[in-house]
Amino acid sequence: MTARRAFLQWLGAAPVAATVPTWARSADSSAHGPASAQAARREAIGRGHVRLQDDRVSIQFDEQMRSRLVRRGGPRPLPLTGFDAGETLLLDGGKAVDRFTLTAAHPGEVKTPWGPGQQLVVTGRSATGIEKAVIVTLLDQHPGVLLIHTVFTNTGSTPLAVQGWTVGAHRLLAAPRHGGGWWTYSGATHQDRRDWMQPVKRGFDQRNFMGMNASDYGGGTPVVDVWRRDLGVALGHLDRVPRLVSLPVRAVGDQIDLALRCDEPTSLAPGATLATPTAFLHLHDGDCFVPLDRYRQLMLAQGLAAPEPPRSAHDAVWCAWGYERDFSLDYVRATLPKVQELGLKWAVLDDGWQRATGDWTLDLAKFPGGEADIKALVQDIHARGMKARLWIAPLAVAPGSDELHEHADLLLLDKDGAPQLVSWWNSFYLCPAHPQTQARIAAIFRKIIGDWGFDGLKIDGQHLNGVAPCYNPKHQHARPEDAVEQMAAFYRTMFEAAHAVNPEAVVEVCPCGTSYAFHNMPFIDQAPASDPLSSWQVRHKGKALKAQMGRWSAYAGDHVELSTGGQDFASAVGVGAVVSTKFTWPVDPKPKDSFLLTPEREAHWRRYIAAHNAKGLSDGTYRGELYDIAFDLPETHVVEKNGVMHYAFYAPRWEGPVTLRGLGPGTWRLRDYVNHQDLGTVQGERPTLKLRFEEHLLIEATRVTQDSRPTARSSRVPARWLDREGFPVATAWSDAPASFFAHDWQGRPLAGAQSTRVQLLHDDRMLYLRFISRYQQLATHERALSATDIYPLWDRDVVEVFVQAPQDAGTSRYRELQVAPSGLMQEIDIGETKRQRVLNRSRARASVQAEQRLWTAELAVPWQTVGGGSASGALPEGWRLNFFRIEGPAGARMYSAWNPTGTEKPNFHVPQAFGQLRLG
Numbered sequence: 001m002t003a004r005r006a007f008l009q010w011l012g013a014a015p016v017a018a019t020v021p022t023w024a025r026s027a028d029s030s031a032h033g034p035a036s037a038q039a040a041r042r043e044a045i046g047r048g049h050v051r052l053q054d055d056r057v058s059i060q061f062d063e064q065m066r067s068r069l070v071r072r073g074g075p076r077p078l079p080l081t082g083f084d085a086g087e088t089l090l091l092d093g094g095k096a097v098d099r100f101t102l103t104a105a106h107p108g109e110v111k112t113p114w115g116p117g118q119q120l121v122v123t124g125r126s127a128t129g130i131e132k133a134v135i136v137t138l139l140d141q142h143p144g145v146l147l148i149h150t151v152f153t154n155t156g157s158t159p160l161a162v163q164g165w166t167v168g169a170h171r172l173l174a175a176p177r178h179g180g181g182w183w184t185y186s187g188a189t190h191q192d193r194r195d196w197m198q199p200v201k202r203g204f205d206q207r208n209f210m211g212m213n214a215s216d217y218g219g220g221t222p223v224v225d226v227w228r229r230d231l232g233v234a235l236g237h238l239d240r241v242p243r244l245v246s247l248p249v250r251a252v253g254d255q256i257d258l259a260l261r262c263d264e265p266t267s268l269a270p271g272a273t274l275a276t277p278t279a280f281l282h283l284h285d286g287d288c289f290v291p292l293d294r295y296r297q298l299m300l301a302q303g304l305a306a307p308e309p310p311r312s313a314h315d316a317v318w319c320a321w322g323y324e325r326d327f328s329l330d331y332v333r334a335t336l337p338k339v340q341e342l343g344l345k346w347a348v349l350d351d352g353w354q355r356a357t358g359d360w361t362l363d364l365a366k367f368p369g370g371e372a373d374i375k376a377l378v379q380d381i382h383a384r385g386m387k388a389r390l391w392i393a394p395l396a397v398a399p400g401s402d403e404l405h406e407h408a409d410l411l412l413l414d415k416d417g418a419p420q421l422v423s424w425w426n427s428f429y430l431c432p433a434h435p436q437t438q439a440r441i442a443a444i445f446r447k448i449i450g451d452w453g454f455d456g457l458k459i460d461g462q463h464l465n466g467v468a469p470c471y472n473p474k475h476q477h478a479r480p481e482d483a484v485e486q487m488a489a490f491y492r493t494m495f496e497a498a499h500a501v502n503p504e505a506v507v508e509v510c511p512c513g514t515s516y517a518f519h520n521m522p523f524i525d526q527a528p529a530s531d532p533l534s535s536w537q538v539r540h541k542g543k544a545l546k547a548q549m550g551r552w553s554a555y556a557g558d559h560v561e562l563s564t565g566g567q568d569f570a571s572a573v574g575v576g577a578v579v580s581t582k583f584t585w586p587v588d589p590k591p592k593d594s595f596l597l598t599p600e601r602e603a604h605w606r607r608y609i610a611a612h613n614a615k616g617l618s619d620g621t622y623r624g625e626l627y628d629i630a631f632d633l634p635e636t637h638v639v640e641k642n643g644v645m646h647y648a649f650y651a652p653r654w655e656g657p658v659t660l661r662g663l664g665p666g667t668w669r670l671r672d673y674v675n676h677q678d679l680g681t682v683q684g685e686r687p688t689l690k691l692r693f694e695e696h697l698l699i700e701a702t703r704v705t706q707d708s709r710p711t712a713r714s715s716r717v718p719a720r721w722l723d724r725e726g727f728p729v730a731t732a733w734s735d736a737p738a739s740f741f742a743h744d745w746q747g748r749p750l751a752g753a754q755s756t757r758v759q760l761l762h763d764d765r766m767l768y769l770r771f772i773s774r775y776q777q778l779a780t781h782e783r784a785l786s787a788t789d790i791y792p793l794w795d796r797d798v799v800e801v802f803v804q805a806p807q808d809a810g811t812s813r814y815r816e817l818q819v820a821p822s823g824l825m826q827e828i829d830i831g832e833t834k835r836q837r838v839l840n841r842s843r844a845r846a847s848v849q850a851e852q853r854l855w856t857a858e859l860a861v862p863w864q865t866v867g868g869g870s871a872s873g874a875l876p877e878g879w880r881l882n883f884f885r886i887e888g889p890a891g892a893r894m895y896s897a898w899n900p901t902g903t904e905k906p907n908f909h910v911p912q913a914f915g916q917l918r919l920g
Contacts, residue, residue, distance in 0.1 A: 050105045052120040052136050056144035057283040059136055065100040065124040067134075069170060071231060071283060080233065080283075081170045087134055087150045088169065089274075090263075092161035100124030100132045114301045115141040115720075115729065129156040140720045141731065142294060146281040147238070152274045160268040167279045168235050169259035171252065172226065180229040182256055183630040184249050185288035185544065186515070187221030187236075189213055189465055193513035193533060197288060197540045197629065200226065204251040211244040211484070212468045215421045216429075219466020219487070219517035221548060223295050224249055225288040226256050229631045232284045234291030235260055237277040238298055241485040242466060242519050245277070287631075289624035292547035297731035299518065305734075306549035308772055308854055309525040310504045311742055311755045312387055312455070313554035314578055314618040315345035316609055319458075321391075321559065322582035322595035325352035328366060329377060331589065338585045338597065340384045343609050347381045348389040348458055350582075357425045358397030358404060360444045371452065378453040387455035389506065390448050394441050394494065395463060396427040404428065410437050412483060413472040422463045424512070429463065431470045432490035433483045441490075442497035449501040456506030456525075457498060465511040465520070488519045495523035496851065503853040504753045508556070521549055528556035528580065535564040535571040539637065539650065542575035543629055546622040552738060552757070554618060556580050560605075561595055569608030570674070570696040574648025576617040576639040579609055611674045611698070617646055621738050626661040638662055642739050642898075643711025643918065645701040646673070653694050660687040660701060664713075664918055667704040674698050703918075710899050710915040712881065713737040714760035717768065726843065727858050728761050733770050736761050737920070739883065739898055745908065747900035752776040753853070754894060756799065758883045762919060764875065765864075771799040771819070771857040771883070778821055778848070778855070779889045793818045793826035797887045799857050802830075804914055805867040806878030812911055814880075815866045819844045819857040830909070841865045880914035 051060040058070040058077065066083040085098035102124045110119040117139040125131050130152055137147040150167050154160050175182060182200040188208035198204075212218035223236035224247040235247060235258055244264055250257040260279050268274055280298060282291040299305065318339040323331050332349065339347060353374070355361050367373040381388040397404045397411075404411075411419045412431040419428040430437045448454050466487060469480030477483065491509075498505040508526040511517075516527060527545050529538045538557050545555045557563070557572025559582040564571075572579050588596035597605075612618070620641030627636040634651035636658070645662055660668070663684040670679040670689070679699060682689055691697060703711060714737060721732040728736070736759040742750050753776055761768040779797050794800075797820065804814035815838075816828040825844035829836045842865070846857040863875060883898040895906035901913045 050102065050120070050122055052107065052118060052138055054118075054138045054143050057138075057146060059146055061102065061105075061122055061134075063102050065102050065122060065132065065134065066098075067170075069233070069281075069283065080172055080231075082173070084170045086167065086169050087132060087148070087276075088166045089130060089132075089152050089162060090164040090166070092163055094163070097126050097128060097130055100126050100130075110137060112137060112139065112147070114139050114147075114298055117147075125155070129154075130160070131155050141729065142298070144283045145294065145298075146283075148279040148281060150276045152268070154268045154270055154272055157270050159270065162266050162268050162274065164261065164263040164265070165274065165276055166262075167260045167276050168281050169257070169261070170233075172233060172256040172258070174254035175228045176230075180631055182226050182228050182251075183287070184227075185223070185225040185292070186247070186249065187223045187518070188247070189217045189220045189462075189514040191217045193531070195537060195540065196515055196544055199630070200249070200251050200256060202251055202253070204249070206249050208247040208249060209244075210242060210246065210466075212466065214423075216423050216461075216463040217465070217514055218468070219520075220515045221292075221295075221518040222247065223292060223518075224258060225291050226258060227284075227287055227628075227630070229628070230285075232286065232288070232291065233258070234282040234284065234288070234295075235279065236295060237279050238302070239277040240302055240304060240519075242487065242517065243277055244469075244481065244484060286625055287628040289543055289547045289629075292544060293624070293735065295518075296548055296550070297734050300730055300734055304519065304522055306521045306524060306553055307852060308757075308774065309554040310506055311619075311753055311774065312345065312504065313506045313508075313526045314616065315387070316343065316612055317346040317348060317389075317556065317578060317580040318342075318344040319348040319350055319559060319580065319582045321348075321350035322561070322584040323589065324350075326589065327352055329373065331584070332377070333380060335583075335585050336380065336384060336386075340386060342602070342606065343613050344386070344581070346387050346389055346456070348391065349377070350391040350458070351393070351460070353390070354392075356398045356401040356403075357393060357427050358401040360392060374452055382453075387506075388453070389456040389458050389508065390452070390454045391458045391460055392444070392448070393425065393461040393464075394459060395430045395432060395437075395467075395490070396422045396425050396461060397430055398425060398427045407436070407440070409472075409474050410434055411472060412467060412470045414468065415471050417471070420468055422461070424462065429467060431472060431475055431483050432467060433470065433477065433486035434475050438490055438493040442493050445494055445497040446501055449498050449505050455502065455504070456508060457494075459494065459507065459509045460512065461510075462512035462514045464509065465514045465517045487517070488523065491520045491523035499851060503851070506554075510558070516545065516548065518548055524549070526554040526556055526578070529558040529562075529577070532558055532562050535568045535650075538563055538568070538571040538577065539575050539635070540629060542572075542577050543622075543624050543637065546576065547624055551622045551624070551735065552619045552740070554578060556618075567601055567604060568695075569605060569612075570648070570698060571650070573608055573612050573615075573617065573674070574646075574650070574696065574698050575637045576620055576622050578618045579612045581605070607674050615641070615646065615673065615700075616740075617641060619740055620646070623662055634658065640713070640737070643703065643713060643916070647699045647701065649691065649693065649697045649699070650695070651693075654697075655690075655692045657688050657690050660689070663687045663701060664703070664920065668701040669704050671700050671702070672698065673700045705916065709880075709913075710739075711918050712739045712758070712760055712883075712898075712915055713918045713920055714762045714767065715920045717761040717763055719763070725845070726766075726860055727845065728768050728770075732761060733759055736770070741883070741896060741898045743896065743900065745884075745895045745897040745901050745903065745906050747902070750894065750896065752894065754885070754887060754896065756883065756885045756896060756898075758801075758898065760917075762875070765862060767803070767861045767863060767866075769801055769859045769861070771885075773799060773855050773857070773885060773887075775853050775855060775887055776894070777888065779887065793820060793824060794886060796820045796824075798885070800884040800886070800908065801859065801861075802882050802884070802908065802911075802914065803861065803866050804880040804911060806876045808867065809878060809880060813867075814911060814914070815861070817842055817844075817859060817861065819846055819859060821846050821848050821855045821857075823857075825859070838865070875919055877919070879917040879919070880911075881917050882908070882914045884908045
């Protein structure tokens, strides 16, 4: 027996000596029996390396605990890196401890917050007596994603002066010739407001620090991605709070270095441990949209997700910032008629209304009547059928302000006791972690929304992404980093204060050119392009934010005047953004830097504002996975809404073929929906056509059918994405196809805030539905009833789905299902001449989020019991369905239908109005 084989045999029997994360400690690999454990151990140690792998990625460790990444799933395994010292400890003087003799390896199954998975724990010891444990997990529900948790232990007798650490550090090998070079996405903040997505050229070196990169520029989303035409590798961390780490990307010749790195010094006492944040490494296809979307799913599993925005968050915006701080009430009032005429729904009063930054009281030079004047302005806006929003820059307080004079103890101070500067407003930071800071801003928000009557807030400033550690002794922080980590708590305070007064209030956050901090996103209703420097930024920021906040999040293109050429609405409309402008009219008090709406501009803009209002693509489903923004030409974005695919093409000049990805089978009619021009048809099986355009072309593709029924699409859900109750898990729903409606049964827009989004998934046994319903006022009509005595359920507030099997098309036979906010469900089999209750076939559950006036219902409907499916095998085509909603007290009920039935009185039982179900 060779020494090599002896080592591996000894390694296979070695015990585990590692500190594992809390979520991993509950794993019990021994429960699967000795045979299973031995098989897993052989898989871990085979071929001379300790390894863990799924169908897409393999991570392999050598005897010094160096690791390499290998792509799987192609014709042959493809090594992406050499054996790199991925997890290292950086000691005083810059010495890197990067060699650890591997002493133990243990595979097993594990349960995590992200679902079940396979885990490998490897441990080793350095020559200097430092022990390292690396816990690597592959998730069943997220193929290609590696979780990496690392623990360093000082087993020596003296303290260690630690300067930092690295996790997931790898050098990616050069791309093949067909790879087309590398591109990168960074979630870090940069003072020069550079592109979030960039080509990686020779000499590229970007630190991507998640703390402060300038006095008032900091924070961000802790993810970087590098990708080429055939694959990509993303790296980030999954902690629930921000961490002061870097994610450097550096070009070394044709190779790429990336890592998760911390440079915060600490002392590691004898016997003490240093645990790093749980990192994730994602090997993926496509561009950065794919790993950012996956990161959102992983954070959603931990309870962090952007909210379902109010319906009005998708409405077009006019902002008075065209007049800048020198606006007058006369200027604003004179512009409102044109704003209304153009179809813009929001009027935003920007910076300059306040007495001073930090003193959020009215400037009496502009509002001589005080609060009566601003209330009258809001009333004027409301009288035009529009909503009003007010600008504010929290956390900034100006020298000379009353706020600073009276509350200097709230300042965020550095190690030397100096305040931190907010450069744009020549102000100082307040500490977001101090309870008084939060309480004072909550009171201001209640006044703006509750007393003055505004419908939303524009929260502005690059300083609002992140802050520096706070050393103010009066705050008694447990750690200076409390200020960094509790920024999201400050956002929560603002968000909840606004929504407590008006649940439909829109909280917009614009961190002025910076990359958004993900941990703040659960408390943001609308995210604009944030002072874009070009149309390219409008588009690629849209792609990134639709991944981070959700595919139908309320992303806004920001003022169109900031786009390339100053009037490129097409970049906003095409990516599913809310359109916005800051034009002045009928005169411009600043002719040198004019934003005057000229007749020529007005004629051009009307077409795009009308298209935005008619199509409503901002609340459609953004299909960012279909095209690579770096390598597919022309640059293409897709928004799907109610079965219609909307393609947006961008290039300085294009003449040649394009392929319309994502179309299903059948014939699709194409139309330029801005200029109202028909472009012919394509077949879903061969969706290629020749186009010629300059700058942009926006096309809608509608499936040609025998009737005009709308289409709802369902995608297949694998069994691993079902929970113990047999419903899809939250991350499965996060990307499921969606249909949206906010009109009554006759097709008239609802006057209230109600809206309904329905998502569809399926497998061979079940159709799964999720209703997300924003309500005005629930009327559940609850009373003491048995579980079966709930008839008629439609007397309560309910969501409904009517499903018709293919063989019943053209008849009056279908299945009716209703679910109330309590989770009670009623199922009725509708026949030609009779109706019959059905028990114990379908299942449902529901939940209410009262603070957002939102309730959610999920259904699992067996195909076989509806009458057209089978217990196994392929499902037939031709299913039809319609979605409905009832809400409100008796005498004032709201009846809403996805595809309007058009009857004189509310009536959902109109099979001729059922839409089509397309199974993907």
